Amino acid sequence: MQNTVIIALDFPDRSNTESFLRNFHGESLFVKVGMELFYREGISIVNTLKEKGHRVFLDLKLHDIPNTVHKAMKNLAAAGVDMVNVHGAGGISMMAAAKEGLYAGSSSGQNPLLIAVTQLTSTSEEMLNEELLIKGCSLDQAVLHYALNAKKAGLDGVVSSVNESTVIKEVCGSQFITVTPGIRLAGGKVHDQIRVATPRDAAIAKADYIVAGRSITEAEDPRAAYTQIYQEWSGQQHEITYR
């Protein structure tokens, strides 16, 4: 069974990342490289993580005109990432162009998963309506609408909070994947997130992947925090997959 706990490697540089990964010596993980690390280290950090046997979600949330996103995706595909994303706010043609570019650039035979961010987990309904002026709908409706757009564009799934995962899967189908950040252990610090949930909530909501960053990276014992999240999520003892 594939490991579906994604650790967000939100570190300033390679050295901090490598020092964190020493907590998981020899283990094959599913990790997420976001803007902070990527803008410092570039594609070489993805290459290194892949060489070390980790699966990589490259979380750059592309959002631009279709032609630009098509070409950017083609380049990202060449790096052999396992999962990559765009902002659903870019629209259906942009998402379709992203898929075309990704598949054109992918050489490994297996295309990376392509998903769209619906509404960031740091967005509340009030913010959606009043600040972003997306009026006349609830946050759940907005997320579901973006998920349906992603499905129309042929994407594999979406990033949403755990709260919306169940309805997305009911409407878009069980094969349409949900990747859910905003994961916190009960009583854990929420930071800048709004729509948070526990790993257990995510399992009940039938999310396909959970993303956990600071609950692990800022923990006194990152390995213990990871193990607790893994067990709560999967209902199983953590089985180490060695590389």
Ligand SMILES: O=c1ccn([C@@H]2O[C@H](COP(=O)(O)O)[C@@H](O)[C@H]2O)c(=O)[nH]1
């Ligand atoms: O809607 C979204 C999309 C992406 N993220 C990313 O996930 C992690 C969450 O980190 P935590 O430390 O567990 O809050 C982070 O890299 C975000 O960029 C998200 O949180 N919400």
